[in-house]
Amino acid sequence: MQIINETDMWNCVTLDEVMHAIEDAYEIHRTGKYLMPDRFIAGRDKNLMLYMPCFLDSVIGTKMLAEFPDNPGKGLPYLNGLMILNDSQTGLPRAIMNGSTLTAMRTGAVGGVAIRYLAAEDCNSVGLVGCGVQGLHQLIYACAVRPITDIYLFDSFVKDLSPFISRLSEKLNKPAISIHTCSSSRELAENSQILISATQASDPVYPDDAELLRGKCIIAIGSWRPERRELPDAVWKLTKYAYTELSYACEETGDLLIPLKNGILKTEQIRYMEDLIRDTKEGRPHEQNETRCFKSVGMGIFDARVAQLICENAEKKGIGQNIAW
Ligand SMILES: NC(=O)c1ccc[n+]([C@@H]2O[C@H](COP(=O)([O-])OP(=O)(O)OC[C@H]3O[C@@H](n4cnc5c(N)ncnc54)[C@H](O)[C@@H]3O)[C@@H](O)[C@H]2O)c1
Numbered sequence: 001m002q003i004i005n006e007t008d009m010w011n012c013v014t015l016d017e018v019m020h021a022i023e024d025a026y027e028i029h030r031t032g033k034y035l036m037p038d039r040f041i042a043g044r045d046k047n048l049m050l051y052m053p054c055f056l057d058s059v060i061g062t063k064m065l066a067e068f069p070d071n072p073g074k075g076l077p078y079l080n081g082l083m084i085l086n087d088s089q090t091g092l093p094r095a096i097m098n099g100s101t102l103t104a105m106r107t108g109a110v111g112g113v114a115i116r117y118l119a120a121e122d123c124n125s126v127g128l129v130g131c132g133v134q135g136l137h138q139l140i141y142a143c144a145v146r147p148i149t150d151i152y153l154f155d156s157f158v159k160d161l162s163p164f165i166s167r168l169s170e171k172l173n174k175p176a177i178s179i180h181t182c183s184s185s186r187e188l189a190e191n192s193q194i195l196i197s198a199t200q201a202s203d204p205v206y207p208d209d210a211e212l213l214r215g216k217c218i219i220a221i222g223s224w225r226p227e228r229r230e231l232p233d234a235v236w237k238l239t240k241y242a243y244t245e246l247s248y249a250c251e252e253t254g255d256l257l258i259p260l261k262n263g264i265l266k267t268e269q270i271r272y273m274e275d276l277i278r279d280t281k282e283g284r285p286h287e288q289n290e291t292r293c294f295k296s297v298g299m300g301i302f303d304a305r306v307a308q309l310i311c312e313n314a315e316k317k318g319i320g321q322n323i324a325w
Helices: 006-011 015-031 099-118 133-145 162-172 185-191 234-238 254-261 273-281 300-317
Strands: 002-004 040-044 047-056 059-067 079-087 093-098 125-129 150-154 178-181 194-197 217-220 242-244 270-272 292-295
Touching: 002 300, 006 093, 006 099, 015 099, 015 133, 015 273, 015 300, 047 300, 059 099, 059 300, 079 099, 079 300, 093 099, 093 300, 099 133, 099 217, 099 273, 099 292, 099 300, 125 133, 125 185, 133 162, 133 194, 150 162, 150 185, 162 178, 242 273, 270 273
Parallel strands: 002 093, 125 150, 125 194, 150 178, 194 217, 217 292, 242 270, 242 292
Antiparallel strands: 040 047, 047 059, 059 079, 079 093
């Protein structure tokens, strides 16, 4: 069995391979060849353990997340994750890896795939609202799929973005890309063709201003609870469709649930990324408005499929720590 830590995980895959695995995961979901039981949550006081199993034909992946609210006060991450991969035929354990790294890696790739299918080929500017873990990885993949020359950053709570900028510059290793900080999300949106949000916001992170958002490719990654939202109503006045991963997203995130309830967004406008990918590949691109939007809530198939890629590459390349079971 392999034990694969954060550094080894990044060393054994390319960004393109991870995005390919995400496209594969969408196809697995489209064809129904999986079993994804509801996640099981066990809690004691305010501390939660979340267990998320997902059966594919090839592997079984179980992501465990520990959500401990007092951790930030102790200088520890709020969320910590572990991914366990078992063989689908025998149930034997194949790998254990860092679940937080896996989440950031696969969520970044989900954003990258959405940009690949929704944004104009020549987009060269991207704005990020919410400069945290997911945001960093969203930018890494955005820069891999479009010829980005300028990145704009805004965060309501983190006033000194220099540590984030240092981490981003190191990960991107593209000195030609200019990184700018903004004093508001309006300033960010005025300058960026692609808008990414990765926050826990309760209220929309952009002004409800159709002229500001017109023509943008909008990727919303955060705020997955029903009472939370990142997107203002103006987005749905500009886009023909709302792309997401699965129908459950309409119940899980306020970004879809609230405008659907208020009649701003119609059920007929909900479209799935898996269909956009398949239709585009088969030469039937969706007829769309200039403004486009993808709302992500994530799904266990992404974790299982990307973990499988990491495990197989680690085995082939002899990366990670092999332990006798
Ligand atoms: N779609 C998915 O598959 C997926 C996967 C993992 C995490 N998430 C979600 O992504 C979000 C971000 O997660 P993270 O791990 O990066 O958290 P994080 O705490 O590392 O980063 C979030 C950042 O957003 C900033 N922020 C919060 N509210 C804001 C606002 N209103 N305007 C501007 N900035 C704001 C915070 O200051 C913080 O810097 C969470 O909601 C999380 O649940 C989604």
